[in-house]
Amino acid sequence: MEVELLEIRDFLVLHHPFNQLSIDALNGVLGDIEIRYLRRGTDIRQDHGLMESLYLIRTGAVELQGHDGELLARLAEGDMFGYRASPREEQDDIRGKVIEDCLVYQFPASAVDDLCEQHPQLDYFLAPVGGDRLRDAITHVGDDSNSQLSMMTTRIRDLITREPVIMPPTATIRETAVAMSEERVSSILITQEEMLQGIVTDRDLRNRVVAKGLDYDLPVTEIMTGETCTADINDYAFEAQLQMARQNIHHLPVLDEEKVAGMLTATDLTKHHTTSAVYMVSDIHKQNDIESLQEISTKSADLLVNLAAADVTADSAGHVITSVVDALTCRLIKLAEDQLGSPPVPYAWLAAGSQARSEQTAKSDQDNCLLLDDSYDEKKHGEYFQQLARFVCDGLDACGYFYCPGEMMAITDKWRQPLHAWKKYFSKWIDQPEPKALMLTCVFFDLRCVCGDRSLFRGLRKYLQEKCRGNRIFLAHMAGNALTHRPPLGFFRNFVLIHGGTHDLTFDLKHTGIVPIVDLARVYSLAAGINLVNTQDRLKAVAEGGEVSEEGARDLQDTLEFVSFLRIEHQARQIRAGEDADNFMSPKDLSNFERNHLKDAFSVVRTMQNVLSQRYKI
Template sequence: MQAELIEIRNHMVQHAPFDELPTEMMDKVVAGIEITYFQAGTDILELGQNNNYLHYVRSGAVEIFRRSGELYNRVTEGEIFGQIGLMMNRTVRFPARAIEDTLVYQIPFELFQYLLQSEEFTDFVEIEDRSRLRSANSRREKSNQLMTAKVTRLINRAPVIVPNTVRLQEAARVMTEHGVSALPLMDESGDKPRLCGIVTDRDLRTRALTHALPSETPISDIMSTDVTTTHSNAFIFEAMLTMLHNNVHHLPVMDGDTVRGVIALSDIIKHESQSSLYLVSNIYHQHDVKGLKKLSKDVPDTFVRMVNEDANSHMIGSAMAGIGRSFSQRLLELGEEKLGPPPVPYCFMALGSMARDEQLVVTDQDNAMVLDDSFIPEEHDAYFKALAKFVSDGLAECGYTYCTGDIMATNDKWRQPLKVWKEYFADWIDNPKAEALLNSNIFFDLEGIYGETRFTDELQEFVAKRASGNPRFLAMMARNALGRTPPLGFFRQFVMEEDGKHNKTFNLKRRGTAPMSDLIRIHALACGSRAQNTFNRLKAIGATELIPEDGVDNLRDAFEFIAIVRIRHQALAIEAGRKPDNNVRPEDLSPFERSHLKDAFQVVNQAQKFLRFRYNAGAVRNA
């Protein structure tokens, strides 16, 4: 290559996949480039035409079309097109047209073949953008033990089980003899034995010994029924979430009705030094707000450690939500210790990201209380108000700042009996008003985290039934969901905003994960799903024919990618001693991330268009 043509090489190596190629390779390629110029509006590649070049856009913008004529992609400075046809008989599969005056560097077929010697290049071109995103996500997950290992790997003995008819002392003897800390109990009265309960070391201590129960007591008197289990196909990661979620330390692993074994929290900790579990179990050992506050200082470290261990966004989001939930639960326990038992049953409800299991480190508290319908404000509210304040203040101490929108149980409006909550939801759904729905959006991600969770189950059921049959509500929600668009300009460049420090950034939450969870929520509501987590919602949507099948996969991949970039951005900030935020400067991203983010934002873009069309969101007027 003429040394003077270095300018051309320098431009190319700023862009994927050329940024990963060796210099000698790039020199050889640049020396063989042919340059062409296309006026805006002219065809570059026509369907079926013979094409012998890989096209690199040096300046300008190009639209790529499907065979049907439908717009497939926009390609701009630093991006390539034409590769699919090159790999398929050198015949154009996706026609291309210049939409601006465009200068194209063309790489002849022989050099394209030469480039295919590079694995990085081959990876990049073989899989077009959507699937490119998928492989980007999975490449990362491959290295992840928790994701790939099944729970059965933690079971290395035949199950130790006894019939539920044994006596206390016999149960204790079996546990000691086999060195187990939990014992599944089988009901053998039917055709085949069924799991009907479990006792743990802790149960023996707290329920039997402290009350000096006689050794002949039937074990069924102290066992826990309603056993939380996992199935033998579950990943260790899923088992870990189940434990976090239900605050149990032992999980029987089931093969249908058969107990395969029991895994304990300590087994998982041994398997993967997953510190979020230590943190959670420590939370329950704290006896005052001061202790919790001290512990909360470890939360960012736990977050960073999970990121560095290459956990995916679902794991991190669930673990952080689990931690937040544990802080809330422990504060409620402490509150009840202080204020006495509640005068009527109640449920403490998480809203927004915690309910979705998608919490990160920068988060405020969004919560509410659902009270039993026997609630009489004059008699009972003083108690719940005080409890709500105790929890809310405690959470604030632990770094979960007060909700600026006052969506907290301390707000009288959000501390109401179940019947009032149903009226709220009925009103939101039956008389949808755009403005009001913007504010109540957050209530459509709800989960009971303490107390009578049947109340919140009932609410979820209520919402799922009511929302799916109400097109006007869905249209209004859809319209609101279109208010925040991905930061991608018409020509696929990033659209930046200025942050407080005059940096050009874009907000990965406001312009990325939030619009996505908004639009996925609407599809989930439309198909009557009770799922709250975005990935679970996508699963539920995938089971219907609401959106095309690859649409679900694309959304999942895009969401995962945007979420993980956001998570890594925050982890980097924490490690650098800065306050984590959601504002990303494009220059802080790798070319790989930039390229895939554009793909992901493109998916959001398409999904928003579909949403508008599917729910007729363009046509709704405020009633």
């Protein structure tokens, strides 16, 4: 090779095991090098295949994480990892994460093998089995808040590794068991035309078939669990983990929209680490009285600060923070049921507004409602649910999620109704979209079942979807409503600030920054008949459906992320300073660069609003 590559050879010479090689041999090695630049945050396993090459770090730093997500090593200049250089027994689970921009020299696996063959010195060091020698170099690092959050940022989609193993409902128990053993799975999904019918696990075979001496030729539907919890493919991993912990189950079918997309098992999840939020949530589920719940929930402010410090995306921060309210709500409902006895008719506790969208940041008001089965009889069951709602809402209020000033809570009689009454509400709002109805629609169209009978909720959602799709008059009113919140940008691209009062010379990040985007996304997804509630998910989905251009949706997603991120940082700053978190930001707190970026962001929103107003001729 070229002698002119001295600079690179000189680097190799300084590092074991290359210092064992002759100059000629080194010159040969140089030709196999591929130089790559890895940006901070790159996940090497995903991007480049950690085990397909041997990496030598020229500059920068990389973190290796083990299968439980624990930190295995921090590697810096001159360190190697990857093919034949990482602890063997857990190779498949090792993740490499770039924590500082890196220049790496990369040797393809085949080249490494060749080199080892030629040079015994390398072969010794890069032994194909037994990675003890690296152990010396690897220092185990203790818990670190940054690395804990990958569960928060990992979506279930990324954890599903294989197609679901499925069986039609017509199959017999025997066929099912054979399929399970052939596929080496501990559970199987019973589906019909991709719709989930039920689930059968090893335990079911044991308890319901063998123990009871059931005929193996009976249809599998005899033993399957029909009504089962499911997770959505877009949920975050920790949400699934919470659900499993709460229900004491180990298998969770994953749905994409309504269709079966895969199966998530407890083992899939334990490979990913637990986090402070998850601890907090599981703590919540251990408490038996409001006082201790109240105590735990005081920590949620710290959670926000931690999330802000850990640089997680605003989207996942929203999910994490919302999961705490969800947990609190569920626990309170459980406590209420313990106190009041089991519910006389099925019901679903629904979160509305930002909790439903999983977009909470600092503590906010509670928006919720109660959906009851149609068999509900006011005279017989009214008392029970009134007390249940009172208990839960009071509990939430005590924990810092204060009563909603608009009384959109389950304690309000109006918002504690059976399914048919809810349908009537929505039907009226949609047919007669008065301002008041539109305001309610904005809150109650973002609905998520936190606890209770999900099928009840699905019924309502389906009704809504059919009622709205293609109803352009209603959509036009929604669009008009979405335009009432305008970004704080003046005619000359100047910030329009609040004058006077406690928030002098600030602008409202929530109502003028985030709400306009949330409203836009809601109109788009209603028009496209999409069921999602999270704004980022909605935007992604509507771009695929063609309701908004790819470019427009991406701009809005970026804008939402940026503005939300600013809000989280702002609130974290306030909490650290011992103040109450609010949404009012002064442009003075921003750097010149951030200011310009924010103006760009706002003008994106303005453009999208203008287009909406044009389309619906408002």
